[in-house]
Amino acid sequence: MHALTVTMQRREDLYVLVPVGEIDVDMRPILDEAVSRLPDPVGAVRVDMAGVSFMDSGGIHFLVDLRRQVDQAGGNFTISGLHGQPDRVVRLVGLQDYLGRR
Template structure:
């Protein structure tokens, strides 16, 4: 998996390519955890992610919790159909989780 990361001041964009699963999660976690402390806003650009399973959900949940603990935030950008469907399903099944806030900036299900 390719994991391009761009940093601009206090903002970073992590742009994984391929699948987010149990095999790729450690590298993605390392990329996110290696960001400078000055980064407070992280965007996960999912445009090139063709598949995501529960490992991706756990990754994003962990990253959301870490960001909040540091006074920062994460957002999602451009998820393809399958990852977006999984995120929406997680939001329905676990409404107390971080899924609804992460989906807030994305088009509603009926617009897809």
Template sequence: MTSVAPPSLAERSHPLTIDGSADGGGRAVLRARGELVQGCDAVLAEALAELPARTGRVELDMAGVIFMDTAGRQFLDTLRDYGQQHLIPVSATNWHGQPRRILELIGLDTSDPLRPVDPNPPVLPSPAPLPSPVSLERAEQLHELREEIEHLRRAIASRPVIDQARGILMATHSCTSDEAWHILREASQLSNTKLHTVAAAITCGAESGGPPPPGEVREALRQALARRGR
């Protein structure tokens, strides 16, 4: 079983591939190779969809991944969602090089970034300015990397409340995890409200005595649910 990512980001020369195998005990081992960029979450989803129905554990070996940008967030979300939907343990291990450095900088466990996020991530020191052109170029690259890391950190920090909101929608409206995700996204777009804000409003409203979501969020949720026959 081999899945290959479509070309992206100026036709990168090392598209991501995922090879997999499953043993008789229900353990599946997937091996990722290449560059983890936009679109690679779909490659992972395809590889996961091809696993046997009896699979009881998924281990993703990242040793062959040589580059990762902010698309790594959705890639890890895809693996996490698969484990939650099938109620099985999943892991992503053997990170090396630049991908491992990104995990270190944002405070994730480099042995398995799907573990809980460190509540006190390390603060990156400001680089000392150097006059040479090479140093200026490196400083610009570091700035871009910090922006990618910050986007990834914010997305990971908001993940728990989004997962809670999806669970509430699944329990309340008898929908699947994927349907709940699309309902949240549609409600966010219809109300012009950030996704994590919509999720937080749903979570707070589900608590005993909690405030109901704002009117625009309630109306957007109603429309999103109606579109999916809920």
């Protein structure tokens, strides 16, 4: 099993989730626990992916699900820090615009 940690930072009305490690389908419970700490409704969420070295379809599903959740609450969703393999995966599936890449 790969190690993954997720911290959350608050910057006024913006909540930044910061995963560090590898995101695969087995890491979904860790990601879901981090999301459960977001207020309801949430105004703005950014996922800072700078510390993520690997991501499979589990990461894509997590990002899409979180984007939908934030959209339904009338919030703003973006991702930042994509690089390397996770960036290639997001581009391969054509979601860079949908995910609000910064």
